[in-house]
Amino acid sequence: MRLPDALQYRLPLAAKVSILHRASGLLMFALLPFVIWLLDTSLSSEVSYERFAAAFTVGIGFVPAVLVKLVALALIWAFLHHLFAGVRHVWMDATHSVTRQQGQTSAVITLVGSLVLTVLLGAKLFGLY
Amino acid sequence: MAVNYGSKRLVVGAHYGLRDWLVQRITAVLMTLFTLVLLVQVLMPGPMGYDKWAGIFSAQWMKLLTYVVIVSLIWHAWVGMRDIWMDYVQPLGLRLVLQVVTLVWLIGCAGWALQVLWRL
Numbered sequence: 001m002r003l004p005d006a007l008q009y010r011l012p013l014a015a016k017v018s019i020l021h022r023a024s025g026l027l028m029f030a031l032l033p034f035v036i037w038l039l040d041t042s043l044s045s046e047v048s049y050e051r052f053a054a055a056f057t058v059g060i061g062f063v064p065a066v067l068v069k070l071v072a073l074a075l076i077w078a079f080l081h082h083l084f085a086g087v088r089h090v091w092m093d094a095t096h097s098v099t100r101q102q103g104q105t106s107a108v109i110t111l112v113g114s115l116v117l118t119v120l121l122g123a124k125l126f127g128l129y
Numbered sequence: 130m131a132v133n134y135g136s137k138r139l140v141v142g143a144h145y146g147l148r149d150w151l152v153q154r155i156t157a158v159l160m161t162l163f164t165l166v167l168l169v170q171v172l173m174p175g176p177m178g179y180d181k182w183a184g185i186f187s188a189q190w191m192k193l194l195t196y197v198v199i200v201s202l203i204w205h206a207w208v209g210m211r212d213i214w215m216d217y218v219q220p221l222g223l224r225l226v227l228q229v230v231t232l233v234w235l236i237g238c239a240g241w242a243l244q245v246l247w248r249l
Binding site for chain 1 (some may be wrong): 142154157160161164178179182183186206210213224231234235241244245246248249
């Protein structure tokens with residue numbers, strides 16, 4: 001099957017959660033050096049901590065702060081979606097909750113829960129409260 | 130001894146899949162616990178700044194927990210990335226290259242993270 005054919009499928013929510021589980025994992029894998037850079041600058045010294053904080057107010061080199069925040073927001077979503085989807089898997093394995101209805105309900109909780117938390121943390125990140 | 134080569138080779142039953150499945154869940158639970166432990170400490174009263182943040186990670190037990198979580202993360206990401214390459218990249222040579230790059234990437238990241246942790 002070729003990709004254009006695969007895209008013809010109408011996917012249930014559980015399938016979308018599954019694909020986003022992979023996509024979010026891939027994203028975090030790709031951005032791992034950025035996360036460790038944040039860990040490094042925030043922990044190494046007070047001077048580097050200032051650099052860490054400045055990344056979100058003035059940016060990193062030629063990268064503007066707003067882009068740094070958007071990348072951080074993407075990471076926050078990826079982490080939350082991955083966490084929710086992972087807990088969903090463990091819950092399904094542990095309690096054998098594998099009916100179609102349970103899959104649908106838990107998929108909604110995963111998608112909505114991670115998005116709501118992302119919006120809340122994103123609002124904090126962008127200084128809305 | 131039963132024949133285990135050629136067309137008679139047993140290709141299932143080594144539990145590689147089960148091991149990866151279990152590793153994926155155990156490492157995930159460890160990372161979830163770490164997230165909660167870190168969150169509780171961040172939310173403790175007191176202004177957030179370098180002193181509080183570095184103080185969290187300089188406790189010996191937190192260093193050990195973070196060390197375990199870094200290893201868990203690398204292992205977890207390896208199982209996940211390997212699944213992605215196995216599913217979507219069919220040419221064996223390219224898949225091998227991607228898997229090697231993945232391992233180098235992950236081990237490099239782990240080394241950097243541990244360096245940050247241990248000079249604290």
